[in-house]
Amino acid sequence: MTQSFTLAVCAEMVYEDLPFVERVRILDSEGFAVEMWDSTSKDVAKLESTGIPIVSMTGYLEGSVSDRENAHRVIETAAELVETAKRLGCTRLVVHSAELVAGLAARPTFRPLGQMWFTARDTMLRLGDLGALHGLTFCLENLNTVVDHPGIPLARAKDTLEIIREVNHPNARMMLDLYHAQIGEGNLLQLIRDSLPWIGEIQVADVPGRGHPGTGEINFSAIAAELTVLGYEGTIGLEGWVRGDVAAGLDQFRKAFAVE
Numbered sequence: 464m465t466q467s468f469t470l471a472v473c474a475e476m477v478y479e480d481l482p483f484v485e486r487v488r489i490l491d492s493e494g495f496a497v498e499m500w501d502s503t504s505k506d507v508a509k510l511e512s513t514g515i516p517i518v519s520m521t522g523y524l525e526g527s528v529s530d531r532e533n534a535h536r537v538i539e540t541a542a543e544l545v546e547t548a549k550r551l552g553c554t555r556l557v558v559h560s561a562e563l564v565a566g567l568a569a570r571p572t573f574r575p576l577g578q579m580w581f582t583a584r585d586t587m588l589r590l591g592d593l594g595a596l597h598g599l600t601f602c603l604e605n606l607n608t609v610v611d612h613p614g615i616p617l618a619r620a621k622d623t624l625e626i627i628r629e630v631n632h633p634n635a636r637m638m639l640d641l642y643h644a645q646i647g648e649g650n651l652l653q654l655i656r657d658s659l660p661w662i663g664e665i666q667v668a669d670v671p672g673r674g675h676p677g678t679g680e681i682n683f684s685a686i687a688a689e690l691t692v693l694g695y696e697g698t699i700g701l702e703g704w705v706r707g708d709v710a711a712g713l714d715q716f717r718k719a720f721a722v723e
C-alpha cells in the first residue's frame with residue numbers, strides 16, 4: 464500500500480517571522496497544501512494572486528452554529544465567507560459548536576444544552592445546503608475542553624460526530640482534530656473508525672504542546688497505518704506549532720504519514 468493522503472499545513476503556525484503570503488508560497492513549494500484560520504486579518508487579494516489554493520480555513524461567523532438568537536446572522540456571515548473562500552479556491556470552511564473569541568478561548572454560555580444541540584443540527588443542515596450550492600463543505604471541528612477551550616459546549620469529538628451523523632448532509636462534515644481528541648477523549652483509532660464516513664478532513668498535532676508529530680505522545684504511525692487500512696484518501700492537516708528548524712519539523716510530519 465502506498466500513501467494516498469494529501470498533506471496540508473496551517474500557515475498560521477509555521478514560519479511565524481515571515482509575512483503570511485510568504486509562508487503560503489514556501490509551504491506550496493515544499494509540496495504541502497495550505498490551510499489558514501481567519502480571512503479578515505489577511506490580504507485576500509494578495510493571497511488570491513498567488514494562485515495557491517487555501518484548502519481549508521476557519522469560518523469565523525457572527526455567532527456560532529448553536530446560537531439560536533443569531534441563527535440568521537450565522538448563515539448570512541457564512542454566505543459572505545463563501546465568497547472569500549471561492550476567491551481563494553477553498554472548499555472546506557471550518558466551524559465550531561460555540562463561539563471562539565479573541566485568543567480562541569471559549570465564551571461562557573448559559574443557554575440550555577438541548578436547545579444548543581438542536582440549533583447546531585439545524586444550522587449545520589442549512590450550512591450544508593449553502594455549501595452544496597457553492598461546491599464547498601462546512602466542517603464542524605471537535606475541540607478539547609481541558610487545555611485550549613475550557614467550558615466550550617458540544618465540542619468533543621463525540622458531540623460533533625453525533626451532530627454530523629444526525630445532519631447527514633454530504634456538504635456538512637466533521638473536521639476530526641486528533642490533537643483535541645487526544646486531550647479530551649483518547650482512544651484515537653476507534654474514534655477514527657467511528658468517524659470515517661463523516662470526516663471532511665483530519666487535523667493533527669502532537670500532545671502535549673500542539674507541536675508537529677514526534678514532539679509528544681501520539682503514535683502517528685499507528686494512525687497512518689489505520690487510515691491506510693480504512694482507505695482514507697483525504698487531507699491530513701498539520702494544525703500545530705512548528706518552531707526552530709521548521710523544515711525539519713515539517714519533514715517529521717511528512718514521514719509520520721508516509722505509509723508504504
Ligand SMILES: O=C(O)C(=O)CO
Nearest residue numbers: 521563567604606611
Ligand atoms: O481553536 C482551535 O484550537 C482550533 O483548533 C481552531 O481550528
